[in-house]
Amino acid sequence: MRFNFKFSSFPRDGQANIKVLGVAALVAGATMLATSAYAGFSVGSVGSAKSLTETPSADVFGNSLDNLKNGALSTEDLEKAGLTFSACGSSPLADYVLDYLETVLDQDAADTSDWQTDIDGISDCDQDAAIWKIGAVNDNTSGHSASDLSASMFDEAIESAGYTSSILGADSSKSISDVQALFPSALASVTTSSIKTLIAETVGGFSDQTEANAFIANSDKANFTLADFQSCYSSTDSNTGGANTCTTTSANWASLQTAINLADNASSSSLTSSNVATILAMDNSTSAAAALNTSSTLHLDYLGQCISGSSNVVADLNTCANAFTEPKANAFKVGKIIDGGDSDYPASALTTSLLQDVGVDNSSKAVIDGNYCGASANSSCWTLLKASLTSSDLSASSSVSDVTSKVNSLMRGLMVNVADNASIPAPSSLPTAGCSTSYNFPIAGTCGHPQWTCTLVSGPTGWTLNGNDLVMPSSYATSGTATATIRASLNIYTPAYTKDYTRSYNITAAVSGASNGLKTYSTDSQNRQAAYNACVALGGRLATKSEYDGEFGSTGTGLFASATDEGYPGTSGAWNTCTGGWEPKSRKHNGYWYCGGSSFSATKYYACADLPDCS
Numbered sequence: 001m002r003f004n005f006k007f008s009s010f011p012r013d014g015q016a017n018i019k020v021l022g023v024a025a026l027v028a029g030a031t032m033l034a035t036s037a038y039a040g041f042s043v044g045s046v047g048s049a050k051s052l053t054e055t056p057s058a059d060v061f062g063n064s065l066d067n068l069k070n071g072a073l074s075t076e077d078l079e080k081a082g083l084t085f086s087a088c089g090s091s092p093l094a095d096y097v098l099d100y101l102e103t104v105l106d107q108d109a110a111d112t113s114d115w116q117t118d119i120d121g122i123s124d125c126d127q128d129a130a131i132w133k134i135g136a137v138n139d140n141t142s143g144h145s146a147s148d149l150s151a152s153m154f155d156e157a158i159e160s161a162g163y164t165s166s167i168l169g170a171d172s173s174k175s176i177s178d179v180q181a182l183f184p185s186a187l188a189s190v191t192t193s194s195i196k197t198l199i200a201e202t203v204g205g206f207s208d209q210t211e212a213n214a215f216i217a218n219s220d221k222a223n224f225t226l227a228d229f230q231s232c233y234s235s236t237d238s239n240t241g242g243a244n245t246c247t248t249t250s251a252n253w254a255s256l257q258t259a260i261n262l263a264d265n266a267s268s269s270s271l272t273s274s275n276v277a278t279i280l281a282m283d284n285s286t287s288a289a290a291a292l293n294t295s296s297t298l299h300l301d302y303l304g305q306c307i308s309g310s311s312n313v314v315a316d317l318n319t320c321a322n323a324f325t326e327p328k329a330n331a332f333k334v335g336k337i338i339d340g341g342d343s344d345y346p347a348s349a350l351t352t353s354l355l356q357d358v359g360v361d362n363s364s365k366a367v368i369d370g371n372y373c374g375a376s377a378n379s380s381c382w383t384l385l386k387a388s389l390t391s392s393d394l395s396a397s398s399s400v401s402d403v404t405s406k407v408n409s410l411m412r413g414l415m416v417n418v419a420d421n422a423s424i425p426a427p428s429s430l431p432t433a434g435c436s437t438s439y440n441f442p443i444a445g446t447c448g449h450p451q452w453t454c455t456l457v458s459g460p461t462g463w464t465l466n467g468n469d470l471v472m473p474s475s476y477a478t479s480g481t482a483t484a485t486i487r488a489s490l491n492i493y494t495p496a497y498t499k500d501y502t503r504s505y506n507i508t509a510a511v512s513g514a515s516n517g518l519k520t521y522s523t524d525s526q527n528r529q530a531a532y533n534a535c536v537a538l539g540g541r542l543a544t545k546s547e548y549d550g551e552f553g554s555t556g557t558g559l560f561a562s563a564t565d566e567g568y569p570g571t572s573g574a575w576n577t578c579t580g581g582w583e584p585k586s587r588k589h590n591g592y593w594y595c596g597g598s599s600f601s602a603t604k605y606y607a608c609a610d611l612p613d614c615s
Contacts, residue, residue, distance in 0.1 A: 060081060061111055063080075064078070069107055073098050073101060073102050074092075075091050078115075081112040082112055083112060083116050085125070087124070088122075088125035089125070094129075094152075096129055096133035096148065097125070097126065097129040100132045104122060105118050124159075127156055127159055129156070130153045130154070130156035130157035131157045131190055131191075131195075133149075134153065134190055137184060138183055139184065140184035146181070146183040146184065147180060149179060149183065151164040157192065158192050158196045158199075160196075160216070163216055164176070166215070167200060167203070167212055167215070168203065168204065169222070170204060170205070170224075171226050179203050182198070182203070193209075200212035210244060211244070215233070218246055220248075220249045220250055224253070228253055228257065231253075231257060231260075233245065233246045235256075236312070237260060237312050237313055238312050239256070240253065248282075251278070252278055252279075255276075255279050256313060258271060258272075259271060259307060259317060262308070263308055263310040263313050263316075265308060270301055270304055272300070276294045276300065279313065279314055283314050285318065286318040287322060288324065289322055291326055292321055297344070298329050298332075299329055301344075302320075302324075302328060302329040303324075305396050307320060308397065325400075326357065327359045327400045330358045331398055331399055331403045332398070334350065334358060334389075334398065335396040335403070337349055338390060338395065339396055350386060350389065352369055352382055355403070358404060359404050360403075360407050364408070364493070367415075367450060368381050368385055368407075368411065369382060370449075372418065373414045373418060375418075377422065377445050377446065381411070381414060384414055385411060392410070394406055408493050408494055411493055412493035412494075412497060415451060416499075418449070419488055419497070419499040422499075423501060424470075424503040427442070427505065430508060431472060431507050432508050432509070433477050433478060433507050433508070433510065434510035435474060435510050435613075435614035437614075438471050438472060438474050440466075441484075442469065443468060443470050443486050444501045446499070447465075447488055448468045451491075451493075452488045452490055453489045455487050455489070456484065456485075456487075457487045458483075458484065459482070460476065462475060462476055463482075470484055472507075480506075480507060481504050481506055482505045483503070483505070484503060484505070485501070487499070488500075508612040510613050511611040515551070517540065517609060517610045517612075517613055519607065519608055520605055520607045521606055521607070521608065522604065523603075523604050526559070526604060531559045532561065534606075534608070535608035535609070535611075538608055538611055539611060540609055540612070541608065542609070543606070543608060543609040544560055544562070544563060547609050548605075548607040552605075552607060556603075556605055557605065558605045558606060558607075559604055559606040
């Protein structure tokens, strides 16, 4: 008589955990075990391997064979038969493994050695069993339900412990039931690769097996959300492992993600002091500049701009922090203001002091703050410059050089406009040379502005520049046309600019000996026209009789003009013809007036009036 006991902690469809026998049969069975051919075995507790001291009897094999044929094979059957099956899993074997072995073990075997041969012929017992079971569920085979599927079964099938649970754990809303719901017919073919793909892509939400494998390999995966891990995985930042891997911690990734979003221009958020500290700590090759203050919103915003377009935000943020200067942050600020649309950087924040903080030269700032611009050189330079800056191409990414160069260029243009509209004004009175004091001519207003340097390029000998005057010295006594060229140089902007101004002056020399513009001359000629011409040549006119008498007396022989506004006195070589009443009486001799052809041998005198003099 054989008793068929089946002990299993993994119940299978259609099978009981224990085939219940009567109490008497159990007692009888126990007695037989103690006295029959089974006495050679040392039986341990249920589920443990037996220590075989001799070859199992035919009854033991026969009982196991019966259970195999009845679909009731148990771990105990294999143990009692003395088989080595550790490659199929630890004792007790999972139900699906026993189900699989029932398809492998020869039901016509002569003894247990045939079964051992069958087991040894399995290439990978636990994996093959899992694939077989999944295939049976996939094919909707009777007795094989989707509810039999487990995470461990899938792990055995793909030979990756903890794989399925970890993948499902990446999304807190997913569980093994989501996998079970896909069966039957979830797989076109049941292979290690297809099973892994099903779990990774269809259920886990990963793009492919490689991404899922990277998630499994990440030691910090429990702290990652699926979305964050996938962002980390696809990042090109080398500090996260580069593309198609993710090796950083989730805490570091939170800071990195902010920086990466900024670098990709995908976020309007800003770096925080904590972000920066975390990222800088990830790269110990550099250190932040002392000027960097991560409590300053401006400094943090600058760093965000500095890493724009970066594919390695850790390295580049460290570089930006190490090379940080206050002018760089202020150049960024100027660009942000000009970009517009950011309430943190309003148009009112654009000031000459900000430009100076960027690096605009003090001398240039003095000009910008003054009223030296416009066509009349009296308009606010800052008003004109600010309007030009607002419409310029400066942006948040502009460097210190970009800003200072733009200011230089725009201010130079404003100054060139001033110079092009300037000229040397005419003197307010006829310049007279040869007097005891110098004479100052005004020059172009450009020369009065602090950004210009003016020099006398050419001019009469002895003439000089003094401030905003062209000086004709008192020693200069040359009459006629004098020409001077003054050069205005703009040297505080690059490239330097020069503008030449030229003007001609009609200079009259003072007459030596003239008193209040009057002086007498003697001549042998009786020609009044000759006297007239002589006075005009000296810069004056022929005086009238009353002017002569009043200044020099009334005696002697003289030549006079008939009026102060007398025009040209007549044809060359002729005397004026006297008209009725002997007017104009233009000559006098020994107290008598003459007109016509009378000739006098005495010395004649005439006076010149309105002569240039120094009185």
